Amino acid sequence: MRMYRREEEVDGMAVDPLKAVHTVPGITGHEVCHYFFGPQYRYDWETTLEQMTVLETVSDDTLVFLQTHKRIWPASQRDVLFWSHMRKLPNENDRDGPDLWTVVNNSTTHLDYPPNVGKCVRIYLKVCLLCQTRVDPPKDGAPLTRDNISCKITYCSVVNPGGWAPASVLRAVYKREYPKFLKRFTAYVVNQTKNKPIMF
Numbered sequence: 001m002r003m004y005r006r007e008e009e010v011d012g013m014a015v016d017p018l019k020a021v022h023t024v025p026g027i028t029g030h031e032v033c034h035y036f037f038g039p040q041y042r043y044d045w046e047t048t049l050e051q052m053t054v055l056e057t058v059s060d061d062t063l064v065f066l067q068t069h070k071r072i073w074p075a076s077q078r079d080v081l082f083w084s085h086m087r088k089l090p091n092e093n094d095r096d097g098p099d100l101w102t103v104v105n106n107s108t109t110h111l112d113y114p115p116n117v118g119k120c121v122r123i124y125l126k127v128c129l130l131c132q133t134r135v136d137p138p139k140d141g142a143p144l145t146r147d148n149i150s151c152k153i154t155y156c157s158v159v160n161p162g163g164w165a166p167a168s169v170l171r172a173v174y175k176r177e178y179p180k181f182l183k184r185f186t187a188y189v190v191n192q193t194k195n196k197p198i199m200f
């Protein structure tokens with residue numbers, strides 16, 4: 001996994017853009033996005049999650065979430081309200097190749113859930129998960145198995161922590177949590193799919 005971060009501050013708060021690139025054998029981009037988008041799986045892999053509610057089902061590929069994350073000392077507890085959209089993208093570079101898949105999470109507002117009225121500080125985020133499946137067909141014309149596929153995952157995020165917290169503290173949280181979060185999530189997808197038919 002390669003991680004790239006740019007140190008940026010807005011109103012004295014660290015909002016460091018992050019890009020992580022991780023290639024995982026044995027899974028497809030559709031499978032990665034399916035398990036990242038699906039609310040029914042999130043408590044399985046998002047261990048910093050305290051509560052998750054689907055506020056709105058806009059369509060089968062677009063949901064509005066309200067999430068409360070566990071407090072990470074010394075920062076106060078955070079929540080986040082965002083729309084999440086999953087879609088397939090045509091492979092412009094290889095029309096015969098597998099499609100790309102993406103999930104975008106973007107902070108939004110909701111009249112019934114104004115920010116910062118309870119114990120939580122509202123964070124604001126933009127997240128893009130872009131997945132490119134690679135197929136290396138078996139030489140002998142044998143059927144395709146999970147040994148012949150891999151997925152290049154590009155995860156980009158910008159998170160405004162909402163309320164002030166020392167930049168050094170936030171950067172320590174991000175540096176510790178993001179690699180854990182991405183490795184835990186991808187290991188979850190490998191485990192969930194290993195005995196299932198390949199979902200392209």
Ligand SMILES: O=S(=O)(CCO)c1ccc(-c2ccc(C3CCCC3)c([C@H]3C[C@H]3c3ccccn3)c2)cc1
Pocket residue numbers: 046048067069070072075078080105123125127159161170173174177178181
């Ligand atoms: O990709 S997602 O949409 C996946 C859906 O859940 C996403 C990812 C990350 C976060 C997030 C944003 C900020 C924080 C910090 C900010 C100051 C104190 C809490 C944390 C805390 C929980 C820690 C954390 C950081 C990085 C990765 C995972 N966990 C989490 C929210 C949503």
